[in-house]
Amino acid sequence: MTLAPYVAILGRGQGRARSLTMPEAQAAMEVILSGRAEPEAIGALLMLLRMKGETAEEIAGLTRAAREALPPLQGQGSVECVAIDWPSYAAGRTRGQPWFLAAAKLVSQAGFPVLLHGWNSHQMAAASPRAALGDLGIAQAAWGEAPAILARDRIVYVPLETMQPRLMDLLRLRDVLGLRSCINTVLRMLNPAGAPVSLQGVFHPSYRELQRDAALLLGQPALRVLKGGGGEFEHHPAKDITLHGLSDGAPWEGSTGAPVSGHRRLSETGATLAEVWHGARADPFAEAIVTSTAALALAATGLADAAPLARDLWHRRHQANAA
Template sequence: MDQTVKKTIDRDGLQDRFAGFVATLGRGPGRSRALTREEAREAFGMALRGDADPAQVGAFLMLLRYRGEDLAEITGLIEAARDEAGLGRAGVAAGFPVVDLDWPSYGAGRTRGAPWFLLSALALAQSGMRVLMHGSNEFSGGLSVDSVLPSLGLAACRDAGCVAGCLQRDRFAYWPVAAMAPRVGDFLAMRRLFGLRSPVNTVARLLDPADAAASVDGVFHPPYIALHLGVAALLERPALLVLKGGGGEAERSPGKDIAVHLQFAGAPPRELLLPALQPTGPRGDPSADSAATMLRVWHDRDEADPLLSTARNTVVGTIAMALLATAQPDRAPDPEHADQTARAIWHRRATQPASSAG
């Protein structure tokens, strides 16, 4: 058989197969249903490999969104994405040192400012914790992590070898999703075509590329908290802390009490109330949300500067939140002790820029 004809027949067969998944989701009231975990894994794997027509992929993603994100479906999508990108201990991460904290950053809020949580992650890395941050802030109204890193003497990693080296040397690495899982990044970018986020946003946040010992995760809408915790349970993730963070980032607002949800493998989630770290008041000068001001906060030892107090409290509070995620599961979480330890970690940080990554 002519190879061109064979490829056409094979492609048509794959597209027919994928059409079945679209039909399952979209048949109409009383006839449609969610995909099983196995069906979702197969369907999204096909989409990621290019076995489905782009129009089919668009219909698939929007039907998933319209129906509402389902635990089994999202779990299957995540497994497919990890399979295709070779993530996890069985894939490219097999050569990584043990990662203590997975930190997704996919915030897309129009009101986001500077990624203060980045300073929290760097301070934790200096304290001895290995932190792998991954993400895309393409649709955020604020500064992207990628754009701030050079001011801190760092750079985003473009391949797994760079990630392994940075984790070994600096105990911190930032891996953009476009380099970590390019097809997932392409599907995230389809937001421009849809005018809406798709379930791929949830998938990206929960990829956990290095099978870390713990994760912190921010969501924009509270209903997603239960979804993220439920998926983590199905994937048997060791520990996950989720909160409604500004712009959907894992960042603690210091001016109010905030609830976080902490779940360890095999145990039900716990809700913890973290106290405000400063009186509620105006956020301050928006010009503070710049790379230059982030660098100033990192270097500045003048705790009395009121312009930077909210930023410092954001950073310290976020360190404490991450410490709760990495606590021992057999010990009762202690927010007050976490806040105290976070302040000590922040005060002990070395303020010189880290070595540069590539």
């Protein structure tokens, strides 16, 4: 099997080309991940999809094949299940501190196991998510180690390259092609542990509906998609932003609210994540980023009064295993 039939569908020319169906997109990704596809055909397929604009059916089919190619998560059935899937795949070259990690930590302390997974092109920078994990006591683990750490800590970060190296290779084609591809969207949709709640950040607002509609096709129960800081699921607390997603498996739309006033950028907090988390430096705006983001995540699980709970969790953040 080759990618030629799928490239032909997308590239036949004006009036003849069409989008892939969900089964066709799934079959194309299966060929890619099998290692049988020619690199030229992979590049052609990804760029044709980009030029045309991906459909929900295409994203859903690609995502389904990517999920099925993941190694089995050994021991998953014997540990507390993952409640929240929290992907982190933004380039984030202009963003500041990764405050969303502190929000994820608070959510885990509320009793909701969180699976963070990702890769960031700025990962060597001081403000990268991976560099900040240790400041919050979040373990970084290979895919096979994740269940044990989730059972212990209720939160873990899994690097993409340890979870599925072939997907990492596809993501890195951006360096070859000079453009992002639908792989960035697929990775946000991946939800490798099948968590009932998925939180996804986007940089471009048009992707909110695309990812919602693809998740609907995949049968995702609950989803929140936010145009967040640097493309991550991270709320600007002075902005009332429209959320798109799913609730009980049906399309849902809401707003974030704006708990603080002001016009500061997320990158203008002035303090580091470690300083604020450990109380070495007070920064009310940074705290509002964390607690408002955590509140959105908690609300996605169906909890009422998520905002006061998030603030209470912040004040009790150093109490181990806060309930």
